[in-house]
Amino acid sequence: MDSVDLNVLRSVLEWRRAGQGVTLYSVVQTWGSAPRPPGAMLALREDGMVIGSVSGGCIEDDLIARLHDGRLPQDGPPVQWVTYGVTREEAARFGLPCGGTLRLTEERVGDPAWVAELLARCEAHEIVARELNLGSGEVLLKPASKTDVLSFDETTLRAIYGPRWRLLLIGAGQLSRYVAEMARLLDFEVLICDPRKEFVYGWEEQHGRFVPGMPDDAVLSIETDERTAIVALTHDPRLDDMALLTALNSRAFYVGALGSRVNSQKRRENLAQLGLEPQAIERLHGPIGLHIGSHTPAEIALSVMSEIVAIKNGIDLLQKKPSQVTAQVSA
Template sequence: MESADISVLKHALDWRTAAHAVTLVTVVRTWGSAPRPPGALLAIRGDGVVAGSVSGGCVEDDLIDRIRRGERAMAPRLIRYGVSREEAARFGLPCGGTLELVEEPLTDARWIARLFDCTARGELVRRELRMVDGAVSLRAGERNDALHFDGNTLAVTFGPRWRLLLIGAGQLSMCVAGIARALDFEVLVCDPREEFRALLDASVARWLPGMPDDVVLDIGVDAHTAIVALTHDPKLDDMALMEALRSDAFYVGALGSRRNSQKRRERLQEFDLSARQTARLHGPVGLHIGGQTPAEIAVSIVAEIVAVKNGIPLLQKKREEQHDATAESSLDGDTSCSSATSSDTSATRSSPSSQARVCPIA
């Protein structure tokens, strides 16, 4: 599975190769509530077939109608939608939102092939479009690049801005990798067990040989890196987590139940990690969505990573922790019964309905 931007550009390249006229449209600015962020990309073929989106509503319909009527831009130009409340309502922009788009004819698509060569190697590419004549240039991009538009030049960076290191190469890891790749993460997989390498899809993730803790140190972890341990083997997971929790990674998680996660934190503190460092560990990993299959669990894991990346508070996790604390408190002093969960596996989270009071039979 590939990122949305790369998918749009692949369609555009295929259409141009087949001698179709193609128009590219990029969101450059938004005001108010806008359905798509700056950088969102749309490709429109001469007959109105589209790939991608810039609004998810009537804006696409209007752009397609213009193309079909032959109103193609001969050079890059700026288009505004939703300037007035009436126009915003007409084009389905919520809350009076406003969009500014750059529309450009794709006359020479060779730059797309060069861009693909770089992004396939995990490199970031900065594309610069000169508005006056449509000239395109490519250069190396950086993770902190933001879209730039000043009326004269449009600069957009393509490629994986974020990295995800997965410890373990099992079926769950491959599901996580596929979803993360579609979200423009560069996905790295480390597992010293060579027999698991056959599961890896090289178009989705890159295999890193060696012991996980060494790999964490070698890849240059930064604030754009997430690390998730999925082997369920403390010999592999714990050593990697020990280094990950000392790093600048924005997210560190590990598979396991609440009980096992607490035991893991206790083990990690024996390796001289502080309580603050072990508190960074997201365990059990993922949001509670009742996931049972590898694909469902992968959705919950990636959803939590994206939430942390986007600065969204994990209120669900806080409510679960408060519930656990309340449940434990209610059992204090009751020696005849104990709290038990329905499962100690990583596939599910304990919920109020899955906890039972287990009493001995007289």
């Protein structure tokens, strides 16, 4: 779940607890090209205030207009359907790509207890399935796995929610600042660990949260899971390798370390001497980043985040070959 979804649900909870009426829209199906994927959400408050997005903007305008001109049902079934883009004229009117069609659920939110529970479970880094009965409006929350996807069978909508993706940076140097900024723009929760007090100056709280202790302790303390990436950027093996020894045996979906090809090979040999199993060492990304000819800190940060996002999205990195690795600062 990204922060847009989290903010939608937080607002739904706040508005309902304040006694305000809320209609929750969810993208259920798309045909052809569509601006937002299935699962995207928008909450509409009874006074027309909105949060979230289900399109590029035109459909949001129409949903607000439905409220103000009386087209939004105030009674009847708690869940109804809204479809946009069936005709060419409608697609043009709402800014949908040629042939694009969008189907939404229109759900009147009653008791917000399920919203509070869902948010709490996401904050606890659980993956949760929300099952919405389209006839009764009843909501059930059940455990889910990272491979589950949104589904519906015309009677039940099963949507998957989970914690935000996280990035733990080992080291608070200049490169880490660029990586942190890009990661935040990409909606990662940024965590930083650096026991060297000299590097902490100038970091603002909004740039990321510092995790105290040594790098190996930090990897353990954040309860690393399948939605966590860990990148070692200190260029000091006494710190980087401490983190890697623990991270490579964790459930992190990405573990990488800064360094040239030569230094990356030396690091792998060192990790083997320290007792790390070969299958764990094979998980290490190093040199890190996609090949974009990067040289400056900002370019290297872009390269690193491109690789992390690609792996997060299930892209096979065939373009990254031993002869085409990202240019890195040598040790």
